[in-house]
Amino acid sequence: MRYKRLAQLYEDLSSTTKRLEKIDILSKFLDYLSKEDRDVMYLLLGDIYPEYDERRIGISNQLAIKAIAKATGTDPASVTKEWKQVGDLGQVAEKLTQTKSQSTLHSHIITIEKVLTNLRKLPELEGKGTVSKKIALITELLTSASPIEAKYLTRTLIGDLRIGLKEATVRDSMAKAFFKNKKESAPKIQKAIDRTNDLASVFDIVGKGKIKELEKLHLEVGKPIKAMLAQKVNNLKEGFKAVGSPCAVEYKYDGFRLIIHKQGKNFSLFTRSLENVTKQFPEVVEYLKKYVKGESYILDSEAVGFDSKTKEYQPFQNISQRIRRKYHIEKMQKTLPVEINIFDVLYYDGKSLLNEPFEKRTKLIKKIIKNHPYKIIHAKQIITSNEKRAKEFYDKALKDNQEGVMMKNLKAEYDPGRRVGHMIKIKPEEKDLDLVITGAEYGAGKRSGWMSSFILSCKGKNKGEYLEIGKMGTGINEKQTDGKVTFEQLSKMLTPLIIKEKGKSVTIKPKVVISVTYQEIQKSPNYNSGWALRFPRFTALRPDRHPEDIADLKEVVDDFKKQKRNWRYG
Ligand code: AMP
Numbered sequence: 001m002r003y004k005r006l007a008q009l010y011e012d013l014s015s016t017t018k019r020l021e022k023i024d025i026l027s028k029f030l031d032y033l034s035k036e037d038r039d040v041m042y043l044l045l046g047d048i049y050p051e052y053d054e055r056r057i058g059i060s061n062q063l064a065i066k067a068i069a070k071a072t073g074t075d076p077a078s079v080t081k082e083w084k085q086v087g088d089l090g091q092v093a094e095k096l097t098q099t100k101s102q103s104t105l106h107s108h109i110i111t112i113e114k115v116l117t118n119l120r121k122l123p124e125l126e127g128k129g130t131v132s133k134k135i136a137l138i139t140e141l142l143t144s145a146s147p148i149e150a151k152y153l154t155r156t157l158i159g160d161l162r163i164g165l166k167e168a169t170v171r172d173s174m175a176k177a178f179f180k181n182k183k184e185s186a187p188k189i190q191k192a193i194d195r196t197n198d199l200a201s202v203f204d205i206v207g208k209g210k211i212k213e214l215e216k217l218h219l220e221v222g223k224p225i226k227a228m229l230a231q232k233v234n235n236l237k238e239g240f241k242a243v244g245s246p247c248a249v250e251y252k253y254d255g256f257r258l259i260i261h262k263q264g265k266n267f268s269l270f271t272r273s274l275e276n277v278t279k280q281f282p283e284v285v286e287y288l289k290k291y292v293k294g295e296s297y298i299l300d301s302e303a304v305g306f307d308s309k310t311k312e313y314q315p316f317q318n319i320s321q322r323i324r325r326k327y328h329i330e331k332m333q334k335t336l337p338v339e340i341n342i343f344d345v346l347y348y349d350g351k352s353l354l355n356e357p358f359e360k361r362t363k364l365i366k367k368i369i370k371n372h373p374y375k376i377i378h379a380k381q382i383i384t385s386n387e388k389r390a391k392e393f394y395d396k397a398l399k400d401n402q403e404g405v406m407m408k409n410l411k412a413e414y415d416p417g418r419r420v421g422h423m424i425k426i427k428p429e430e431k432d433l434d435l436v437i438t439g440a441e442y443g444a445g446k447r448s449g450w451m452s453s454f455i456l457s458c459k460g461k462n463k464g465e466y467l468e469i470g471k472m473g474t475g476i477n478e479k480q481t482d483g484k485v486t487f488e489q490l491s492k493m494l495t496p497l498i499i500k501e502k503g504k505s506v507t508i509k510p511k512v513v514i515s516v517t518y519q520e521i522q523k524s525p526n527y528n529s530g531w532a533l534r535f536p537r538f539t540a541l542r543p544d545r546h547p548e549d550i551a552d553l554k555e556v557v558d559d560f561k562k563q564k565r566n567w568r569y570g
C-alpha cells in the first residue's frame with residue numbers, strides 16, 4: 001500500500017472531532033486494508049511495533065528539524081523559526097515540501113513497507129555516527145514525500161500525530177467494519193487487545209470476520225500486559241457498596257507496580273508502563289527462584305522500598321531511581337532494597353487465570369508463595385463484610401506507613417488495562433496549601449517550549465524569605481479544556497518573572513500564588529526548607545492572594561506532626 005493512502009486517512013480523521021464520524025472513516029479504511037498491510041494498525045496510533053514492544057521511534061524535535069532542513073534544502077534556523085510561528089513541525093514540513101516540489105516537480109511513490117523499514121531502523125542505531133545515520137534514514141523518506149506525506153511522516157517521527165485517534169476508536173471501527181453487531185463484538189475485541197497489546201494480531205483475526213477465534217489470542221508469558229487499575233471511593237461504606245460484601249480488603253502499598261513473568265528459567269519484570277526492568281532488580285529474581293513455586297506464572301505486585309538498616313519504609317520517590325538505573329545496580333540493591341508484595345496471579349503453570357474469580361486467584365497466591373518479609377510476601381489481606389473490622393485494618397495500614405487500602409470483589413475477573421469498579425482504592429483525604437512558584441523547568445516532547453515542572457515555596461521566618469518545598473507538574477492541562485490552566489498560560493505568566501536561567505531550569509521571582517493539594521509532607525534534603533510535599537497537584541491560580549499571604553514553614557511542619565504516619569515500619 002502507498003503511504004499516501006494512509007496520509008490521506010490521517011487527514012480525513014483529523015477533519016472531524018466527532019467520534020462517530022471518525023469510526024465511519026476508519027471502518028471504511030479497515031475494510032479495504034489487506035492482510036499484507038496489517039502493520040498499518042501500529043502506524044494508526046503512531047507506533048511502529050505492538051504496544052508491548054519497547055522499541056520506539058524516539059526522534060527529538062531538533063533531529064527532525066535537521067532532517068526537514070536537509071530534505072527541503074532549507075537551513076535549520078529557518079525551519080526552527082517557522083516552527084516557532086506555526087507550533088507544529090508537521091505543518092512546517094508540509095509547507096516547505098510544497099515550496100520545494102513547486103520548483104522541482106518530482107514525486108516518488110513511498111510505500112508503507114519502505115516507511116516501516118526506515119522507521120524501524122531508527123531505534124536499532126547505537127554508537128558513533130548514530131545521528132547522521134538517523135538523519136539519512138529520515139531524509140530518504142522526506143525527499144520523496146509529497147507535502148501531506150511529509151506532514152504525517154514528521155508528526156510520526158516526533159510522536160505527535162494530532163489526529164485525535166484513540167485505541168477505543170480503532171476497536172469500534174474494527175467492530176463496525178467486520179461485524180453486524182457492534183455492541184456485542186466491541187467488548188470481545190477490546191478483551192483481545194488487552195490480552196495481547198497487539199492491534200495487528202487482533203486485526204488478523206477480526207479481518208476474517210471470526211470473532212470466536214479471538215479467544216485463541218492468549219496471554220503470553222514474557223510479553224508485558226497492562227495492569228488492571230482501580231477506581232477511587234471516599235470511604236469504606238462506599239467501598240462495600242461498589243465491590244459487594246464480603247470482599248477482600250488489602251493494604252495499598254506505596255511503591256511501584258511490578259508485573260512478574262516466569263517461564264522455566266526465564267524471568268521478566270515489567271512496570272505499569274510495560275518497561276522491562278528485570279536487569280535493575282536482580283535480587284527480586286533470586287527471591288522468586290527461592291520462594292515462589294511454579295514452572296510458569298504471571299504475578300501482579302507492588303514493590304516497596306525500605307531502609308536496609310532501620311527497616312523504615314521509604315517513600316516511592318526514593319526508590320524511583322532504581323527503576324531507570326543501569327549502573328551500580330549491586331550497590332543500589334544494598335542501599336535501596338525492595339520488598340515485593342504479591343496481590344494477584346494472572347497465569348499459572350500454562351493456564352490463563354484472567355477469567356477465574358479473584359477469590360480463587362488470591363487463594364493460589366497463598367499456596368505458591370512462601371512469605372519472607374523484606375523480600376517477598378503476599379499482600380496483607382482480610383476477607384470481611386464487617387465495616388468496623390475493615391476500618392481497623394485500614395487504620396493499621398496507615399500506621400504501617402502504607403497509602404490506604406484496596407477493596408476487591410471476590411468474584412471478579414482480571415481485566416488488563418481497565419480501570420474497573422470491582423477493585424477500588426481508599427486513601428486519606430488530600431490537604432491543601434497556598435504556595436508561590438519560585439522556579440521551573442522547561443519540558444520535552446509534547447511539552448517542549450513550555451515550563452512543565454514548577455518549584456513551589458512557602459514563606460520562611462524572615463520577611464521576603466521563601467523556602468522551596470517541592471516540585472509540581474500535575475493538575476495542569478496540555479490543551480485548553482474546561483477552563484483549566486494550561487502549561488502555556490502558566491509559562492506566559494511566569495516568563496517575565498525569570499531572574500536566572502541555567503540550562504532547562506529557571507529561577508522565578510515569587511509572585512504567582514497557587515493552591516495545591518498534596519497527600520503528605522516528608523523530610524527531604526532536596527529542598528532548602530528541609531521538607532517536601534508528596535504528590536502535589538495544582539488546583540487553582542490565586543490572583544487574589546499576595547505571596548505574603550501564603551503558608552509558612554511552621555504551618556507545614558505542624559501538618560507533618562499531625563500526620564498519622566511517620567515512615568516507620570510497624
Ligand atoms: P493509584 O496509583 O493511586 O491509582 O492506586 C492504584 C495502585 O496501587 C496500583 O496500580 C498498584 O500499583 C498499587 N497497589 C498497592 N497495593 C495494592 C494492592 N494490594 N492491590 C492492587 N494494587 C495495589
